Amino acid sequence: xNKLIVAASCALALVTGSVQAKDWKxxxxxxxxxxxxxxxxxxxxxxxxxxxxxxxxxxxxxxxECEFVIQAWDGMIPGxxxxxxxxxxxxxxxxxxxxxxxxxxxxxxxxPGGWFARTDFSADVTDMSQMEGLTVGVQRxxxxxxxxxxxxxxxxxxxxYTTADDMVLDLEGQRLDVVFVDYPVGEQxxxxxxxxxxxxxxxxxxxxxxxxxxxxxxxxxxxxxxxLRKLKNDGTYDAIMTKYFSYDIKx
Amino acid sequence: MPDFLFQWLxxxxxxxxxxxxHYWDGLVTTVQLVFLSLLLGLLMAVPLAIMRTAKPVWVSGxxxxxxxxxRGTPLLIQLYIIYYGIAQxxxxxxxFWWTIFKEPFYPAxxxxxLNTAAYTTEIIxxxxxxxxxxxxxxxxxYGMSWALRMRRIVLPSAARRAVQAYSNEVIxxxxxxxxxxxxxxxxxxxxxxxIYSRFYAPFxxxxxxxxxYMILTFILVYTFRKLEQxxxxxxxxxxx
Numbered sequence: 300x301n302k303l304i305v306a307a308s309c310a311l312a313l314v315t316g317s318v319q320a321k322d323w324k325x326x327x328x329x330x331x332x333x334x335x336x337x338x339x340x341x342x343x344x345x346x347x348x349x350x351x352x353x354x355x356x357x358x359x360x361x362x363x364e365c366e367f368v369i370q371a372w373d374g375m376i377p378g379x380x381x382x383x384x385x386x387x388x389x390x391x392x393x394x395x396x397x398x399x400x401x402x403x404x405x406x407x408x409x410x411p412g413g414w415f416a417r418t419d420f421s422a423d424v425t426d427m428s429q430m431e432g433l434t435v436g437v438q439r440x441x442x443x444x445x446x447x448x449x450x451x452x453x454x455x456x457x458x459x460y461t462t463a464d465d466m467v468l469d470l471e472g473q474r475l476d477v478v479f480v481d482y483p484v485g486e487q488x489x490x491x492x493x494x495x496x497x498x499x500x501x502x503x504x505x506x507x508x509x510x511x512x513x514x515x516x517x518x519x520x521x522x523x524x525x526x527l528r529k530l531k532n533d534g535t536y537d538a539i540m541t542k543y544f545s546y547d548i549k550x
Numbered sequence: 551m552p553d554f555l556f557q558w559l560x561x562x563x564x565x566x567x568x569x570x571x572h573y574w575d576g577l578v579t580t581v582q583l584v585f586l587s588l589l590l591g592l593l594m595a596v597p598l599a600i601m602r603t604a605k606p607v608w609v610s611g612x613x614x615x616x617x618x619x620x621r622g623t624p625l626l627i628q629l630y631i632i633y634y635g636i637a638q639x640x641x642x643x644x645x646f647w648w649t650i651f652k653e654p655f656y657p658a659x660x661x662x663x664l665n666t667a668a669y670t671t672e673i674i675x676x677x678x679x680x681x682x683x684x685x686x687x688x689x690x691x692y693g694m695s696w697a698l699r700m701r702r703i704v705l706p707s708a709a710r711r712a713v714q715a716y717s718n719e720v721i722x723x724x725x726x727x728x729x730x731x732x733x734x735x736x737x738x739x740x741x742x743x744x745i746y747s748r749f750y751a752p753f754x755x756x757x758x759x760x761x762x763y764m765i766l767t768f769i770l771v772y773t774f775r776k777l778e779q780x781x782x783x784x785x786x787x788x789x790x
């Protein structure tokens with residue numbers, strides 16, 4: 300019995316101790332690599348990428364010592380809740396389902412949706428009278444699907460695909476006039492081929508990607524939000540972004 | 551509409567008027583696709599089965615190869631080849647064929663028809679081969695020609711033997727038509743997948759569609775039972 304009391308009080312001391320020690324001079328941040336160009340390892344084993352550099356700048360801003368943790372995607376939220384690390388900066392989109400389990404910072408990036416077509420395409424994608432009767436391809440269940448369904452159903456024919464590859468085949472085979480996909484996906488799978496081009500401007504959709512933290516760490520969220528806001532305003536964010544992207548993902 | 555149903559629909563987030571219309575469109579597409587492919591498949595299968603039972607190899611051989619090819623590969627692969635393969639043929643977009651193959655409905659109809667025709671050919675062939683030889687001898691003794699023998703004796707008795715196996719093929723075809731959704735056709739399954747991805751509610755979306763397939767299957771089973779009773783009425787015990 301005595302032993303149990305000692306053990307319990309030790310555990311209690313540890314818990315309270317660690318809570319008091321959280322003035323956030325040390326922050327452990329988790330990434331799932333590789334997800335180029337957001338986080339990946341260089342050939343000599345160094346962790347880098349857009350989100351990694353942004354995290355480094357953020358830590359410098361917070362005067363905190365940051366430890367970067369590699370964590371596979373399916374263990375991300377459980378690892379955070381089990382205190383293996385304090386924050387996730389691994390392209391986690393803000394959704395209501397996730398927001399019930401973790402605390403999100405303000406969004407720090409959002410990849411836009413892009414319009415892609417064959418080079419002979421000439422209509423203006425924002426002009427509904429020109430889009431009338433055309434066939435648009437989207438990936439089922441994406442924010443691009445929701446956008447086209449809500450804004451353009453009745454004007455265009457929407458075809459939904461499970462994979463981007465099937466959609467590109469039908470764009471190639473002229474079954475689709477234009478597709479609306481996540482910009483990096485379109486850049487990789489469509490623009491890399493001959494005979495295709497980007498049309499119109501990329502459109503920002505969804506709530507974007509935020510830093511995920513435990514619900515109770517509201518003080519950390521406050522600090523991170525302040526730091527991100529400062530980086531976005533003083534040009535540091537833009538400098539990092541232009542290193543990795545040719546288009547705007549700022550949010 | 552009964553009050554409770556009205557209230558349930560009003561407070562339901564998923565089964566709104568929009569989704570019900572979406573399911574209805576899917577149901578119409580599925581029924582059209584399955585009905586047309588079965589009808590065309592059956593029309594093709596009868597002459598093919600007669601050819602398949604013919605003695606000369608140059609008549610039965612090609613039919614054998616056709617049924618072997620289409621029964622030897624998955625329907626999904628056949629659909630992929632016809633839908634995506636045809637679009638890859640150089641210059642097809644400029645010919646009149648493209649007006650047919652541009653939309654996914656006709657490639658799917660073609661794949662389903664060829665597939666079900668292959669299976670039905672083999673079902674009917676089996677039934678023709680099993681014709682009791684005495685019936686044919688008797689017909690010959692009456693001086694019936696080959697065509698008359700086929701029409702009066704062989705095919706009607708083959709139909710009686712084939713109907714149970716064919717009812718299975720019809721139900722399989724209904725369920726196989728679910729793969730039409732992979733080539734962007736919004737059939738029942740396609741509608742369910744769209745609704746699932748919109749509301750993230752797999753149970754609601756797929757159970758609803760499973761019930762619809764079960765209703766369709768029930769109608770088919772009932773129709774075939776009536777057809778069997780009609781075709782096999784001479785086998786019923788006297789007085790029943």
